[in-house]
Amino acid sequence: MLAGRPDGPPRLEDFALEEGPIPEPGAGEVLMRTLWLSLDPYLRGRMGSSASHSSSTAPVPLGGVMEGGTVSQVVSSNDGGLASGDLVVSAAGWQEYAVAPAASLRRIDARGLPASTALGVLGMPGLTAYAGLHVIGRPAAGETVVVAAATGTVGSLVGQLARIAGARAVGIAGGQRKSAWLRECAIFDAVVDHRSPDFVERLADATPDGIDVYFENVGGHVWQAVWPRLNRHARVPVCGIASAYNASVADVSGDVAGLMSGLVTRSITLQGFVFRDHEQLRPQFEADVGRWVNEGRIAYHEDVVEGLANAPAAFLGMLAGEHVGKRLVRVAHEATARPRRASRGSRSQPPSGHHSGSSRGRPA
Known part of the structure; x- marks a missing residue:
């Protein structure tokens, strides 16, 4: 209770x-x-x-x-x-x-998978990743997709779906254990540890051509590092801001005018969403992701x-x-x-x- x-x-x-x-x-x-x-x-x-x-x-x-x-x-x-x-x-x-x-x-x-997957890779987090990436992110082959909290169910699926779409996946995670899982199991193209003192420099090295899609789960210093690297016409699906979950007062004291000006001058799409907005995609999501997991193309x-x-x-x-x-x-x-x-x-x-x-x- x-x-x-x-x-x-x-x-x-x-x-x-x-x-x-x-x-x-x-x-x-x-x-x-x-x-x-x-x-x-x-x-x-x-x-x-x-x-x-x-x-x-x-x-x-x-x-x-x-x-x-x-x-x-x-x-x-x-x-x-x-x-x-x-x-x-x-x-x-x-x-x-x-x-x-x-x-x-x-x-x-469960399409041949354990029933527990209905709460994860084939459940609400999975549909969040699938809808946010395909409806808002819309990655094209050769583009760079960056995702924060990349070892979570949402983040890890976003990166793997991006690679299936032909894009380059860069994951942001915290610590060696999480970074290793992304490299060895989820097979991201690059992984950046946000706890590193040179995080900003490492993110720049991992995204030499800038960022076309940034899947936002975190906010805070990760967003601050990502923002300057967003390319013109970049898309930013926003499904959570983990850095502010425990705040008791909403903080709108940041440079909102600067943010909006950047959205205009770089024609960036910044869109919040929840999975219920895209419930109509569930049959296709379950068919696609269930098949790719069974084929070994998606790890969870x-x-x-x-x-x-x-x-x-x-x-x-x-x-x-x-x-x-x-x-x-x-x-x-x-x-x-x-x-x-x-x-x-x-x-x-x-x-x-x-x-x-x-x-x-x-x-x-």
């Missing part, structure tokens, strides 16, 4: 555990058991008190179940479209069991934490950038038995060492 609204970075104390009876589904509803819980940066905004990562939707109420996407298994159904045992994508949140209208659920077609990584009780610490670690790829919580394995009681929410305690990871697609 959400126990507090963070002032700045979230804390373990902002979460609490509650237990209660398993709900009963009504007409047209299904009872689901959560198997996989998705941890995503946007959830910081859903906790409230984040002026720079706000949403048109009200934040999770205090004492309410923390929001989050899930892969769930249908336990019982009062709707003819879904049956016990079906796997679905839902917004069940941080809880073991949930009831939802069957019409609000999407049955999983899942960073798995075991147990719902470890979700808060895993979430805080994700916000701090300690993971590679998609961070998931395995809440349960597929099962049909229904216990008498279930836990809801998460304990405020650090992970107990049950982290695991796997890279799929192109071998490491």
